[in-house]
Amino acid sequence: xxxxxxxxxxxxxxxxxxxxxxxxxxxxxxxxxxxxxxxxxxxxxxxxxxxxxxxxxxxxxxxxxxxxxxxxxxxxxxxxxxxxxxxxxxxxxxxxxxxxxxxxxxxxxxxxxxxxxxxxxxxxxxxxxxxxxxxxxxxxxxxxxxxxxxxxxxxxxx
Numbered sequence: 001x002x003x004x005x006x007x008x009x010x011x012x013x014x015x016x017x018x019x020x021x022x023x024x025x026x027x028x029x030x031x032x033x034x035x036x037x038x039x040x041x042x043x044x045x046x047x048x049x050x051x052x053x054x055x056x057x058x059x060x061x062x063x064x065x066x067x068x069x070x071x072x073x074x075x076x077x078x079x080x081x082x083x084x085x086x087x088x089x090x091x092x093x094x095x096x097x098x099x100x101x102x103x104x105x106x107x108x109x110x111x112x113x114x115x116x117x118x119x120x121x122x123x124x125x126x127x128x129x130x131x132x133x134x135x136x137x138x139x140x141x142x143x144x145x146x147x148x149x150x151x152x153x154x155x156x157x158x
Contacts, residue, residue: 045120045121046120046121046122048120049116049117049118049119049120049121050121052113052117052120053114053117053118053121056110056113056114056117060106060110060136063102063103063106063140064139064140064143065143067099067102067103067140067141067143067144067147068143068144068146068147069147070095070098070099070102070144070147071092071095071096071099071143071144071145071146071147071148071150071151072146072147072148072150072151072156073151073156074156074157075091075155075156075157076157077157079091079157080155080157083155088151088152088155089152091151091152092148092149092151092152093148095144095147095148095151096144096145096147096148099140099141099144099147100140100141100144102140103136103137103140103141103144104137106136106137106140107133107134107136107137107140108133110129110132110133110136111129111130111132111133114128114129114132114133115129
């Protein structure tokens, strides 16, 4: 089998010996030329997918904290002075509605990110991103409910 000619400085036969030319000198090497870099790209994709999933877990933890704090945070003195008990529950419901919309948006984004990141890491089951998105939504809404109930019961104000 003859060698393939490359246009730069290297002539390579991918199955046998490789011949390289540097200037006018020629030398033969018995080292095989590795032309297929797909296994290396697979490792890079796995690492990238893993880093994306780790970052997503950190962002999810922050979103859980914010979901709880946004619904359970303090209210101003002016509202607390004139609010009845029902007003506290209405305010908790308003806060929970906003947090639920945020949880839905986070879950939709998490679904599309997980669909690609899990495929990069080698997990090809299409149901896992759906379950992860539903689980993220449920946990974020659970944190919002806990914060809203805490807010309505304790009535925190400045």
